Each structure stands twice: as structure tokens, then as C-alpha cells.
Amino acid sequence: LQHISFWKFLPMFDRVLVERLAAETMSKGGIMLPEKAQGKVLQATVVAVGPGSTNQKGKLTPMSVKVGETVLLPEYGGTKVDLEDKEYFLFRDADILGKYVE
Numbered sequence: 001l002q003h004i005s006f007w008k009f010l011p012m013f014d015r016v017l018v019e020r021l022a023a024e025t026m027s028k029g030g031i032m033l034p035e036k037a038q039g040k041v042l043q044a045t046v047v048a049v050g051p052g053s054t055n056q057k058g059k060l061t062p063m064s065v066k067v068g069e070t071v072l073l074p075e076y077g078g079t080k081v082d083l084e085d086k087e088y089f090l091f092r093d094a095d096i097l098g099k100y101v102e
Contacts (some may be wrong), residue, residue, distance in 0.1 A: 009083055014053035014093040016065055017081065018044035018073065042073045043100070047088065063093050070100040 011017050021043045028086045065071055074097055078089035 005081070009048060009081070009088075011048055011090060013048040013050050014061070014063065015090050016049045016063070016071075016093055017048040017080075017088050017090055018071065018078075018098060019047050019086065019088050020044045020073070029033075030068055040075060042075060044068055044073050044089065045070055049093075065093065065096060065099055072097040 009017060020041045023041050034075070036083045046065050046067050046069045049065060049067060052060045054061050055061055059063055073091065074095055077095055080092045
């Protein structure tokens, strides 16, 4: 399947499984940041995507992100999913704010 790199979990419809990037633990000046000061990480890597959703005419609407892309998440939302001792989050395709391009 081209839609998944994470073979044990396939999101349904227009859902996207992401892994948040690690929080910055050092300030720009090299000072260790306590966990409370690290802030919520809003960037994530897409690890699996569903096939897309169907519109009112029954046509499949393709996903706007692909596995491996880095995306910007909303500050709130998403469903936490624990797989193989790692924490992932499920979002709807439309809830993802943007993606980073090189």
C-alpha cells in the first residue's frame, strides 16, 4: 500500500497519523529548558494516511499530505494513539494547518 509506512495501523477515511517532533530542550543560548517551559510541539511527521473521504457524489477526495511529510498541527485537538510504546496522534486531513516544503 502506498498510503502507509506504519504497517500495523491504517487510519480510516481522511485521517492522518502523525508523530510529534521532539520538544526543544535547550534554549538558543544553550540553557536547559524545564518541561513546563518547552511548550507544545506543533510540528509532526506524517507516519500513515487514510485513503481519503468521499464527497456527496461518491468520488474519493485525495489526501493533501503524504507519509514522511512534516506538517503544522493545531494547538488543540487530535486523538492520542499509543502504538509500540510510542505516542502518535490522529487528525483529520482538514485539521492540519499546513506542511513544510523544502
